[in-house]
Amino acid sequence: MIAIIDYKAGNLTSVARALQNIGQDFIITDDTKKLDAASHVIFPGVGAAGEAMANLQQKKLDDWLKQCFLEGKPLMGICLGTQIILEYSEENQTRCIGLVAGSTKRFPDNLSTSGQNLKIPHMGWNSVEFQRQHPVFQDIPASAEFYFVHSYYPAPSRESVVLGVTDYGIEFCSVLAVKNLVAMQFHPEKSGNPGLQILRNFCAWRGNDI
Numbered sequence: 001m002i003a004i005i006d007y008k009a010g011n012l013t014s015v016a017r018a019l020q021n022i023g024q025d026f027i028i029t030d031d032t033k034k035l036d037a038a039s040h041v042i043f044p045g046v047g048a049a050g051e052a053m054a055n056l057q058q059k060k061l062d063d064w065l066k067q068c069f070l071e072g073k074p075l076m077g078i079c080l081g082t083q084i085i086l087e088y089s090e091e092n093q094t095r096c097i098g099l100v101a102g103s104t105k106r107f108p109d110n111l112s113t114s115g116q117n118l119k120i121p122h123m124g125w126n127s128v129e130f131q132r133q134h135p136v137f138q139d140i141p142a143s144a145e146f147y148f149v150h151s152y153y154p155a156p157s158r159e160s161v162v163l164g165v166t167d168y169g170i171e172f173c174s175v176l177a178v179k180n181l182v183a184m185q186f187h188p189e190k191s192g193n194p195g196l197q198i199l200r201n202f203c204a205w206r207g208n209d210i
Contacts, residue, residue: 001026002203003034003035005030005061007030007052010047017189018189022199039073040205042202043075044078045078047080049080049104053094062097065085069179069180072208073207074182077182082154086100086155087101088103100176101157107153108169111168122148122150124148128186129167131163136182136202137201140194144191147187149187153172154173154183161176162175166185
C-alpha cells in the first residue's frame, strides 16, 4: 500500500488520481500508524515552507519522516515536499526537516536566457538532464519533459546527492536521490506518461538497489 502524507499542503488529489491511473492502491493520511503500515510513502506539497513546517510539526510528521528515512522505507518527495526535506529554506527563513544537507533557494530576480527575461515562478514544461541511472527513472525517454511550478529550488550540499539538473536561466538541482529517498522539484503526477512511469517505478522500488 502506498501512503500519501496529508499535511494540509495541497496537491493530494492530483497525486491520488495519478496512482488510480496506474492501478495502484493508496491511502491519504496524517495518521502515523497508517503511515507505518504502508510499504511506500509519497510526500507531496504546494505552498509556503513556513506554513508547511508548522503543520508537520503540529502532527509530529517531521519526526516521523526522519524515522521513515532512517528505517529505509521508500520515500518520494514532490515539489514543496522536496524543498523541505533539506535543512533550511529561504522561503519564510524556515528551518526544515533536514533529511538531506543543504538549503532551498529562491531563483534570482534577473533570470534570462538568449537575451529574454524569464518569469518567476518557473511555470511550465522543462527537461531534466540525469547525472546517473536510478531505478525510479528507468524507461524515461531522454527527450521527456516534466511540469514545473516553483519559485524556489533545492540546493543540496553534496554533489553526489544530485540525480538530475534542469536549466532555467541557471542550472539547478531538479531531482535528488540518496539511499531510500528520491525527490523531484517537478510534478510527476502532472507530467503525462513519463510522470506516470516514474510513479510506477517508485511503487515497484525497494529503496535499496540504487
